[in-house]
Amino acid sequence: MDDSGLSRRIHKGGSLTWALSELARDFIRAHVKPGHYTLETGSGASTIAFLEAGAQHIAVSPDAAERDALLEEIGLRGLDAEKLDFRVGPSQLILPFLPEDLQLDAVLVDGGHGFPLPAVDWLYAAMRMKPGAVMLIDDVDLWSGAMLVDFLKDEPGWKHLGTPNGRTAIFRMTAPFELKEWTDQPYTFARSKWRQRARKVGNFADLVVRGEFSTALEKVEKERQRAASGS
Numbered sequence: 001m002d003d004s005g006l007s008r009r010i011h012k013g014g015s016l017t018w019a020l021s022e023l024a025r026d027f028i029r030a031h032v033k034p035g036h037y038t039l040e041t042g043s044g045a046s047t048i049a050f051l052e053a054g055a056q057h058i059a060v061s062p063d064a065a066e067r068d069a070l071l072e073e074i075g076l077r078g079l080d081a082e083k084l085d086f087r088v089g090p091s092q093l094i095l096p097f098l099p100e101d102l103q104l105d106a107v108l109v110d111g112g113h114g115f116p117l118p119a120v121d122w123l124y125a126a127m128r129m130k131p132g133a134v135m136l137i138d139d140v141d142l143w144s145g146a147m148l149v150d151f152l153k154d155e156p157g158w159k160h161l162g163t164p165n166g167r168t169a170i171f172r173m174t175a176p177f178e179l180k181e182w183t184d185q186p187y188t189f190a191r192s193k194w195r196q197r198a199r200k201v202g203n204f205a206d207l208v209v210r211g212e213f214s215t216a217l218e219k220v221e222k223e224r225q226r227a228a229s230g231s
């Protein structure tokens with residue numbers, strides 16, 4: 001069926017550019033197989049692509065009008081509305097309460113784009129993805145999405161498959177999901193270690209300037225012990 005006007009029909013108060021790009025929707029249609037379990041934050045043309053691929057699909061959006069317009073579109077296209085589980089509400093309130101054993105095959109993060117929503121969506125979706133599953137993150141030209149992409153590119157357990165149009169980053173999760181401490185996250189660690197050291201040197205200098213030499217030496221000794229123990 002012709003997709004022109006699809007986004008305008010679904011996002012009535014929104015904009016045509018809201019729709020996930022044709023390229024990214026083609027990726028969904030090619031990679032999602034009938035019976036796959038899938039999830040997206042936000043809804044729209046992408047929801048239709050997941051249903052066209054035959055997925056058992058959850059869409060999470062606060063806009064009930066989008067759900068109603070989608071149900072109408074699904075009817076017009078002869079798609080199976082039973083395969084869509086549309087949850088009306090903001091993803092930050094809905095995702096934490098989804099069943100923990102979902103075993104998702106594919107996820108699209110394209111709901112709220114303000115900080116930290118893409119990262120919040122990533123966390124709760126990733127916890128429910130199975131190894132080998134793919135995640136698409138849309139609008140990664142926005143900082144809130146770009147920071148997540150930069151983090152994942154350095155993170156073991158995630159493989160960057162590409163970013164078509166510079167807009168939709170696609171990752172494969174290659175290992176079971178694990179939320180690590182910052183010292184075990186290469187991206188976080190690399191961007192934190194010098195800031196942390198600078199702060200400690202600054203605190204040491206303050207103590208010396210104030211003449212609190214024994215406290216300053218105690219701190220140095222503690223750091224020496226911490227470095228020796230590798231903690």
Ligand SMILES: C[S@@+](CC[C@H](N)C(=O)[O-])C[C@H]1O[C@@H](n2cnc3c(N)ncnc32)[C@H](O)[C@@H]1O
Nearest residue numbers: 018019020042043044045046061090091111112
């Ligand atoms: C860019 S549009 C999504 C476009 C859609 N993927 C498509 O292909 O047409 C952003 C979506 O996020 C939804 N949204 C806004 N804030 C949200 C939130 N906190 N949680 C989930 N969805 C949200 C909007 O209602 C809208 O559906």
